[in-house]
Amino acid sequence: MGESIIELKGLTKRYGGFAAVDHLDLTIDKGEIFGLLGPNGAGKSTTILMMLGLTEPTSGVVRVCGVDSTVNPIEVKRRVGYLPDDVGFYENLSGRENLIYTARLNRLSQNEAEARVDRLLERVGLQQATDKKVGKYSRGMRQRLGLADVLVKNPEVIILDEPTLGIDPIGVREFLELIVALSREDRITVLLSSHHLHQVQQVCDRVGIFVAGRLLAEGNVAELSHKLFSDTEPYIIEATLGATGVGNGGTHTEALKDALLGLNHVKSVTFDEGRLRVGGAEDVSADVAQAVVNSGFRLHSLTMKEYGLDDIYTKYFEGGEVYGKIA
Amino acid sequence: MEKLHNAIDRLKTNAWLTKTSDAVNRLFTGARERSANRVVHPFWIIVQKEISDHVRSWRFNVLLFLILLTCFGSLYTSITTLVDELSKSKNADDPFFFLKLFTLSDGSLPPFHVFIGFLGPLLGIGLGFDAINSEQNSGTLSRVMAQPVHRDYLINAKFVAALTVIGVLFFALGFLVMGFGMFIIGIPPTAEEFLRIIFFLLLSVLYVAFWLNLAVFLSIRFRQAATSALTAIAIWLFFTVFYQIIVNLVARAMAPSEMASQEQLLGYQQFIVNLMRIVPSQLYTDATTTLLVPSVRSLGPLTMEQAYGAIPSPLPLGQSLLIVWPQLTGLIAATVVCFAMSYVSFMRKEIRSR
Numbered sequence: 001m002g003e004s005i006i007e008l009k010g011l012t013k014r015y016g017g018f019a020a021v022d023h024l025d026l027t028i029d030k031g032e033i034f035g036l037l038g039p040n041g042a043g044k045s046t047t048i049l050m051m052l053g054l055t056e057p058t059s060g061v062v063r064v065c066g067v068d069s070t071v072n073p074i075e076v077k078r079r080v081g082y083l084p085d086d087v088g089f090y091e092n093l094s095g096r097e098n099l100i101y102t103a104r105l106n107r108l109s110q111n112e113a114e115a116r117v118d119r120l121l122e123r124v125g126l127q128q129a130t131d132k133k134v135g136k137y138s139r140g141m142r143q144r145l146g147l148a149d150v151l152v153k154n155p156e157v158i159i160l161d162e163p164t165l166g167i168d169p170i171g172v173r174e175f176l177e178l179i180v181a182l183s184r185e186d187r188i189t190v191l192l193s194s195h196h197l198h199q200v201q202q203v204c205d206r207v208g209i210f211v212a213g214r215l216l217a218e219g220n221v222a223e224l225s226h227k228l229f230s231d232t233e234p235y236i237i238e239a240t241l242g243a244t245g246v247g248n249g250g251t252h253t254e255a256l257k258d259a260l261l262g263l264n265h266v267k268s269v270t271f272d273e274g275r276l277r278v279g280g281a282e283d284v285s286a287d288v289a290q291a292v293v294n295s296g297f298r299l300h301s302l303t304m305k306e307y308g309l310d311d312i313y314t315k316y317f318e319g320g321e322v323y324g325k326i327a
Numbered sequence: 328m329e330k331l332h333n334a335i336d337r338l339k340t341n342a343w344l345t346k347t348s349d350a351v352n353r354l355f356t357g358a359r360e361r362s363a364n365r366v367v368h369p370f371w372i373i374v375q376k377e378i379s380d381h382v383r384s385w386r387f388n389v390l391l392f393l394i395l396l397t398c399f400g401s402l403y404t405s406i407t408t409l410v411d412e413l414s415k416s417k418n419a420d421d422p423f424f425f426l427k428l429f430t431l432s433d434g435s436l437p438p439f440h441v442f443i444g445f446l447g448p449l450l451g452i453g454l455g456f457d458a459i460n461s462e463q464n465s466g467t468l469s470r471v472m473a474q475p476v477h478r479d480y481l482i483n484a485k486f487v488a489a490l491t492v493i494g495v496l497f498f499a500l501g502f503l504v505m506g507f508g509m510f511i512i513g514i515p516p517t518a519e520e521f522l523r524i525i526f527f528l529l530l531s532v533l534y535v536a537f538w539l540n541l542a543v544f545l546s547i548r549f550r551q552a553a554t555s556a557l558t559a560i561a562i563w564l565f566f567t568v569f570y571q572i573i574v575n576l577v578a579r580a581m582a583p584s585e586m587a588s589q590e591q592l593l594g595y596q597q598f599i600v601n602l603m604r605i606v607p608s609q610l611y612t613d614a615t616t617t618l619l620v621p622s623v624r625s626l627g628p629l630t631m632e633q634a635y636g637a638i639p640s641p642l643p644l645g646q647s648l649l650i651v652w653p654q655l656t657g658l659i660a661a662t663v664v665c666f667a668m669s670y671v672s673f674m675r676k677e678i679r680s681r
Contacts, residue, residue, distance in 0.1 A: 045679065054472055055677050074475045082473035088466020092383070104372045105474040110363040149470065 005030045011060035022213035035204030036193040043213040044193040081150030085162035091135035106153040120148040140171035157189045236305040239276040242298030256295040377488030405431040425516040428508040451538030452559040454489040457552035501528045540665035614651040
């Protein structure tokens with residue numbers, strides 16, 4: 001792991017008695033793409049606002065690029081680009097004029113601003129729409145314009161709050177590819193907040209799961225699933241069985257069940273109309289296949305299921321009792 | 328035609344002329360290039376943008392049209408009455424003849440300063456009522472705040488920009504009226520008259536600034552632009568229409584008996600006048616009347632002793648200014664209070680996207 005660029009220590013924000021963010025500790029390294037994942041109202045946006053110094057934390061420390069955001073927000077904002085969810089532009093100005101305004105607020109001269117803005121507009125693929133009024137832009141175009149707007153100041157870190165909200169699937173894919181390219185080429189650190197699991201899974205190096213103001217777990221997807229399901233069954237094997245020549249009686253399936261439960265590391269076996277689900281503490285797929293065939297069943301398919309963010313997500317958010325298991 | 332062509336050709340070949348035009352061109356392009364390479368402080372960038380937004384907006388242009396219309400309307404009535412008066416009185420050596428351009432009326436339309444007093448608040452409210460909440464609602468506020476600028480730059484810049492626009496507009500109007508006046512009646516203003524008009528214009532800008540700040544404060548307070556506009560107009564209507572009625576009610580209820588002493592009467596009068604002076608429009612009217620009508624010697628009640636022996640001549644500018652000094656400070660104070668309120672509430676506001 002490289003040097004850290006965002007450090008949050010014991011960060012807390014209270015609105016009255018309600019803690020929107022509760023003792024948050026988080027470190028993000030330079031050059032990585034970090035996904036902040038959580039349901040609506042989990043405190044993601046509040047955390048981001050505190051990172052930019054737009055809201056003061058009740059307690060705790062935020063350091064971005066080594067600068068304390070609460071004490072010196074201007075310096076932080078000089079280095080950090082922020083794309084709010086549902087970004088707004090001045091509708092009566094063209095896309096180019098909007099970006100030039102941002103560039104000039106970042107103390108660029110008119111000439112520098114124009115040159116940089118034209119280059120960025122080309123990079124995000126808006127060169128055809130530069131002089132069109134932003135009011136006539138589509139949602140996806142606005143979002144790309146927003147990304148260009150964030151890049152105008154040559155940031156070290158970009159923070160994207162729900163960047164893919166309301167864009168069509170192709171637009172989302174292009175947008176995410178753009179983000180990955182930026183991060184890899186310019187070594188920009190990206191913090192992405194979202195509640196779209198698949199998108200986060202596609203692009204993020206690491207993911208933090210954020211619920212009710214607390215970070216429940218962080219790590220890459222494999223680490224997360226290991227952490228979360230280690231005490232039960234981290235490996236799930238699913239098999240489809242065919243009808244056999246030996247008949248389809250209950251005795252056969254009972255025998256198979258016993259045989260499987262007899263295997264090492266197998267914790268549970270469920271059988272449901274030709275579908276078999278085996279939960280194990282280790283990868284036992286080969287043994288399972290052997291046992292199935294030995295029992296005289298036909299094996300149509302056998303898949304080793306890896307936990308995706310979906311499962312992690314539902315596991316966290318389905319029941320109250322799971323909250324805080326790892327945190 | 329042929330001759331003209333020849334002449335133009337000869338002009339073109341004239342070395343001196345081309346040299347000068349080249350030099351002028353160079354000067355201009357040089358200046359343009361220099362300004363294009365200069366890094367301007369972000370505050371002035373915001374001011375620039377706000378001014379261009381104002382000038383290009385429909386709203387401002389409609390207000391401008393209204394004000395131009397009333398301005399020329401009142402100019403017309405004042406000039407027609409002026410001519411009548413001049414022929415009637417034959418007294419051309421009135422030292423403040425020119426000022427009558429701003430105050431005279433034939434009764435069909437109010438004079439210039441009353442019109443400005445009436446439309447000024449509307450202009451201020453029109454320029455300020457959606458200053459902050461429209462930016463918040465369109466999501467641009469959080470984007471601008473994510474740039475490396477101090478938060479108060481935005482609100483200060485909005486104030487400065489609107490004030491610049493109002494200032495330029497009022498001075499242009501004032502000078503336009505003066506110019507037309509000179510053109511039509513053929514009498515130039517004296518230096519004192521000119522100064523009085525300048526003070527009057529400054530006062531008008533200040534007065535509009537008060538309403539502008541009030542509107543900006545409301546635009547921070549209320550999320551919907553319509554709510555803040557309505558509230559501002561309600562306050563304006565309350566002060567221009569209903570407050571007078573309330574004061575009249577109070578005055579009638581408190582009226583001293585006929586047996587009351589002179590001191591009591593005086594105190595009562597003073598109290599009612601002070602009640603009226605809580606209203607900014609009253610302050611403005613008092614101040615402008617004193618400035619534009621130099622024969623006004625006091626804004627409160629005068630006793631016979633005080634008036635006795637006074638020479639019925641107009642006051643010099645210094646004395647008129649002294650009379651309106653309380654009004655002026657009152658207006659400045661009201662403006663500053665409104666600005667401070669909007670400043671504080673804006674600095675404390677949490678900026679979220681939409």
